[in-house]
Amino acid sequence: MDLSVRELKLVAxxxxxxxxxxxxxxxxxxxIGMSESEVIDRLAxxxxxxxxxxxxxxxxxxxxGYQANxxxxxxxxxDQVSDVGQRMGxxxxxxxxxxxxxxxxxxxxxxxxMIHGRDRDxxxxxxxxxxxxxxxxxxxHEVLFSRxxxxxxGARCVNTATQRGFHAR
Amino acid sequence: xxxxxxSLLNDFQRDFPLSETxxxxxxxxxxxxxxxxxxxxxALQSEGAVSRVGPVFQTDRVGVSTxxxxxxxxxxxxxxxxxxxxxxxxxxxxxxxHHFNLWFVLTASTQVRLRNVLKEIEQRSGIxxxxxxxxxxxxxxxxxxxxxx
Numbered sequence: 082m083d084l085s086v087r088e089l090k091l092v093a094x095x096x097x098x099x100x101x102x103x104x105x106x107x108x109x110x111x112x113i114g115m116s117e118s119e120v121i122d123r124l125a126x127x128x129x130x131x132x133x134x135x136x137x138x139x140x141x142x143x144x145x146g147y148q149a150n151x152x153x154x155x156x157x158x159x160d161q162v163s164d165v166g167q168r169m170g171x172x173x174x175x176x177x178x179x180x181x182x183x184x185x186x187x188x189x190x191x192x193x194x195m196i197h198g199r200d201r202d203x204x205x206x207x208x209x210x211x212x213x214x215x216x217x218x219x220x221x222h223e224v225l226f227s228r229x230x231x232x233x234x235g236a237r238c239v240n241t242a243t244q245r246g247f248h249a250r
Numbered sequence: 251x252x253x254x255x256x257s258l259l260n261d262f263q264r265d266f267p268l269s270e271t272x273x274x275x276x277x278x279x280x281x282x283x284x285x286x287x288x289x290x291x292x293a294l295q296s297e298g299a300v301s302r303v304g305p306v307f308q309t310d311r312v313g314v315s316t317x318x319x320x321x322x323x324x325x326x327x328x329x330x331x332x333x334x335x336x337x338x339x340x341x342x343x344x345x346x347x348h349h350f351n352l353w354f355v356l357t358a359s360t361q362v363r364l365r366n367v368l369k370e371i372e373q374r375s376g377i378x379x380x381x382x383x384x385x386x387x388x389x390x391x392x393x394x395x396x397x398x399x
Contacts, residue, residue, distance in 0.1 A: 098302025101288050101295075104270055121268050124305065128268075133305040137266040138291075140259055144298040152346065152353070163386060170389030178388040181317065184380050188350070193317075193382075194389075223348065231331040231343040232354075234301065 091115065091123055098139075141233070147197045149204045149226060153211070154190035156183075156221040162192055168215050169194055174207035189221065201226060251299075254282060254290050259299065266303070314364050315341075315357040316383040319350040320375070327352065330375045339367050350380060 084092065090113045099105040106124075107117040127133040142150060157165050162180055169192070170178035177195040194211075198204040208224055211217065251259075257280060267275040277287040294300040322330045327345060334343055334354050343354040358364040372378050 092307065095304055096307065098304040099272075101273070101291050101303065103273065103284065105272065106268075106270065117270060121270070125268050127305070127307075131308055134308050135264040136268075136305045137263045138258060138294075138303050139301045139306060140263065141298055141301050145259070163388075166386065166388035175389055179384045180386040180388070181382040181384060184382070188319075188380050188382075191385075225346040225348045225350075225353075227344045227346050229331075229345040231345065232335050232340055233342050233344075 087115070088123065091120060095120075095124075142197050143230065146199055149198045149201045151196050151198075151201075151204045151208070151227070152225045153194050153196060153208055154223050154225065155192040155194075155217065156189045157192045159191070165215055165217070166192055169211060172211055172214060174198075174211065190223070254280065254286070255294055255299075258287075258290060258294070313357050313359055314361050315355060316364060316368075316381055317353065317355050318368065318371075318379040318381050319354075320352045320371075320377050320379045321350050322352050322375075322377060324351075326375075330377065333374055334371060337367055337371070339364070 091109070094109050094113050100108045102108055104117065106120045109115075110117045110120045124133065124136070128136060155165075166178055166180055169175055174196050175194045176197060177193075179193050180191060181193055183189055183191050196204050196207050196211075198207060204226070205224070208222075212220075212222075258276075262276060266272060269275050271284075273288055273291075274284040277284040280287070291300065291303060295302070320330065331343060331345070331352060334340055334352070337356070339356045339358045341355045341357055343352070345351055346353050356364060356367055358367060368379055368381060
């Protein structure tokens, strides 16, 4: 998607979050020389066309007691991966589900999903349930629990310093 | 965590009001004052439970991104993680229990920049990353159903 310079400015101003003030859109607008209604209209359009996935409170799992987080990777035949992915993505325990390329011989897995839980047993229980619900008995998979978090933040799509490209801050 | 905080975390991960006074709208729906609501959000943010309030962009629409993984010898993990973290293109970077033990997400303005960052990481660490860009998304909403019990 090609965003105009004006739109890039808005992405840069808002990607780190809204200020917690009575009129946050007006505050963002003032920063970048837009009107409040223009900010609101553009956000509404991006929500409608999928440029913005959702808008609201972004939580941090670990701080909320979800200590266990696993990336589960599966080796699904290419002609079935879309169907299995759709079904997997609908399960409430799954927070992300993507198809990615295999990198043989090191990496045979082509379907990735993310599962969070209060502890590892809860996550393992979700994986067992997924296997039953999606008919994945006997399918090669691995459960990669996270250990240390070296970095976590929202994507910085636009360089706030220069406004010239999407480079991160 | 009090009732107001739980309700905020659970029920307002999506559909944040696009009205001129969104916090007042949420406060009214919860039957509290706007000031109290904003204080709660400040508190949740300073505790770290909330990273921000605002839009979650589909990064593929406003840039390019990929997941990447590296198999790093245990004694070098912190060094290589630091090297990866130093790039502003890095959003997430986790140690995971696997032969491929370092997993990170890069977002850049262009494919060229993304490739250059990956090449630099490989040259500086001496470890070739697996590059695993998204091919198809089946569930991309990050809203997270919290369970309090």
